[in-house]
Amino acid sequence: MSKVEIINRGLSAYLGEKGITNLEAPDETSKLLKLHYDTVRRSLLEKERWIFARGKVALAEVTNERTETWRYKYARPARAIEIHWVNDLIIAQYRISRGENPDAERENEGAFLYCDVPAAHCQYTKDEEDTSIMPQFFKEALSAMIAASVALPITQSVDRARFAQNAANDLIDMAIAENEQLEPPIKMPEAGYLDARGSTYDFHFRQMTTDT
Numbered sequence: 001m002s003k004v005e006i007i008n009r010g011l012s013a014y015l016g017e018k019g020i021t022n023l024e025a026p027d028e029t030s031k032l033l034k035l036h037y038d039t040v041r042r043s044l045l046e047k048e049r050w051i052f053a054r055g056k057v058a059l060a061e062v063t064n065e066r067t068e069t070w071r072y073k074y075a076r077p078a079r080a081i082e083i084h085w086v087n088d089l090i091i092a093q094y095r096i097s098r099g100e101n102p103d104a105e106r107e108n109e110g111a112f113l114y115c116d117v118p119a120a121h122c123q124y125t126k127d128e129e130d131t132s133i134m135p136q137f138f139k140e141a142l143s144a145m146i147a148a149s150v151a152l153p154i155t156q157s158v159d160r161a162r163f164a165q166n167a168a169n170d171l172i173d174m175a176i177a178e179n180e181q182l183e184p185p186i187k188m189p190e191a192g193y194l195d196a197r198g199s200t201y202d203f204h205f206r207q208m209t210t211d212t
Contacts (some may be wrong), residue, residue, distance in 0.1 A: 003131055003137050007033050009140075010147030014164040015155055029154060044142055045081050045125055048176045051183065052135055053128040058088070059120045070107065070114035079127040084188045086113055087134065089121040135182075137175040144168035 001009065008019030020027075023034040045053055059074035066073065076083070085092055085103035092102035106115035113122070131139065148168045151161035
């Protein structure tokens with residue numbers, strides 16, 4: 001489903017309205033939907049740590065002007081909606097395999113992240129726009145959310161707006177449940193690999209015992 005198809009699905013299924021042909025069209029409905037689409041999409045992305053929108057990167061270190069507080073300063077990943085965790089990659093995987101919080105102690109400040117972890121990695125939710133990789137359950141919830149967001153100005157009907165909002169709430173819950181079922185199993189890092197990290201692992205192991 002394309003962006004326009006997702007929108008038209010919501011208009012048809014939840015509002016009983018005709019679809020649009022182009023978000024750049026000059027009619028008021030198209031203008032309204034263009035205004036709402038990205039805001040609604042980001043709102044849905046914020047509601048869950050969606051697997052399809054998950055990113056994991058080695059953080060780019062930048063000049064740290066706060067060395068008295070934090071050892072390292074990193075640039076926040078571009079277009080990151082939510083930061084899940086920041087840590088040494090292997091230590092994060094180790095913690096996750098044990099059912100522990102993988103996040104190191106850190107501070108977020110605008111476009112930057114501060115922490116005491118060298119060569120830190122980050123897992124985050126991307127501001128994903130590509131509809132071709134969105135699972136169907138996400139697109140169905142997005143369709144209903146878009147319909148709910150424009151229901152009153154388009155239909156002037158409180159009943160249809162309420163219907164669309166209730167449908168959106170149900171589909172969001174279903175999508176979150178579907179996403180959780182797709183979570184891949186965590187592979188436990190091998191002890192030898194952890195030991196090979198030497199002092200780096202020792203540093204983070206001490207950190208694990210103090211910040212959890």
